[in-house]
Amino acid sequence: MKREVITTADGSSTIFLPELNECYHSTHGAINEAMHIFIDAGFRVMMNQKSKLHILEIGFGTGLNALLTLLESIAANQAIFYHGIEPFPVDKCELDQINYPEQLDSTAAKTLFEKLHTSPWETKQAILPTFELLKTKQRIEELHLSTDFFDIVYFDAFAPTVQPELWQQEIFQKIFASMKEGGILVTYSCKGDVKRAMKACGFTIEKLPGPIGKREFLRATKNSTQNIE
Numbered sequence: 001m002k003r004e005v006i007t008t009a010d011g012s013s014t015i016f017l018p019e020l021n022e023c024y025h026s027t028h029g030a031i032n033e034a035m036h037i038f039i040d041a042g043f044r045v046m047m048n049q050k051s052k053l054h055i056l057e058i059g060f061g062t063g064l065n066a067l068l069t070l071l072e073s074i075a076a077n078q079a080i081f082y083h084g085i086e087p088f089p090v091d092k093c094e095l096d097q098i099n100y101p102e103q104l105d106s107t108a109a110k111t112l113f114e115k116l117h118t119s120p121w122e123t124k125q126a127i128l129p130t131f132e133l134l135k136t137k138q139r140i141e142e143l144h145l146s147t148d149f150f151d152i153v154y155f156d157a158f159a160p161t162v163q164p165e166l167w168q169q170e171i172f173q174k175i176f177a178s179m180k181e182g183g184i185l186v187t188y189s190c191k192g193d194v195k196r197a198m199k200a201c202g203f204t205i206e207k208l209p210g211p212i213g214k215r216e217f218l219r220a221t222k223n224s225t226q227n228i229e
């Protein structure tokens, strides 16, 4: 499928799929959206509660969430195991056009971004002594996940309108089982069907104020009995 690297409103890159009319991130700002949903409402909520956090990302894509998590983990002195799932990896030519290292206020970002992408698939690699990465070139539907393992899940698949099969109860059930008690899943969609599918698995749902251009997004927690609307 044809993919084009474009620039979003905060100056950071994203990938656009013309055939689906779908972007990898919000056109209002890729870095802004990723920081708001995945880092602020996900990683920062859990950091420094455990010596090592296990993070699962559905849709590794450009590696933006992984890069932001890696930089945050250095600042927070938080050890991480990061499992990124991606059946259609970005290629070198696309990566050369993606400007996250230049956009982020970090001298280490360029080297770390390259390490995230040159790290081999299907084998656990230490990007830093405190950051282990496993990239799996598989669809979430086909993947076997360990039970009671992940503390944080970044659910960053294409939108339910584009990939409805990934936003079903069966997929959320598999992810729920892979999470530890108290673990959280963050995602940008707030659709009613998505919330219902998550609740049916046992997740507690929170609707949180969204980044620029998006009213709300979801955080789902594996615990307690009450659903907050």
Ligand SMILES: C[S@@+](CC[C@H](N)C(=O)[O-])C[C@H]1O[C@@H](n2cnc3c(N)ncnc32)[C@H](O)[C@@H]1O
Pocket: 023, 024, 025, 058, 059, 060, 061, 062, 063, 064, 065, 085, 086, 087, 088, 089, 138, 139, 140, 141, 156, 157, 158, 159, 166
């Ligand atoms: C909305 S993009 C987000 C990408 C990434 N998180 C980023 O920041 O660049 C969705 C990603 O999900 C990947 N994807 C598509 N089908 C998938 C599947 N069945 N299982 C897991 N990931 C999938 C796409 O290739 C794409 O990279």
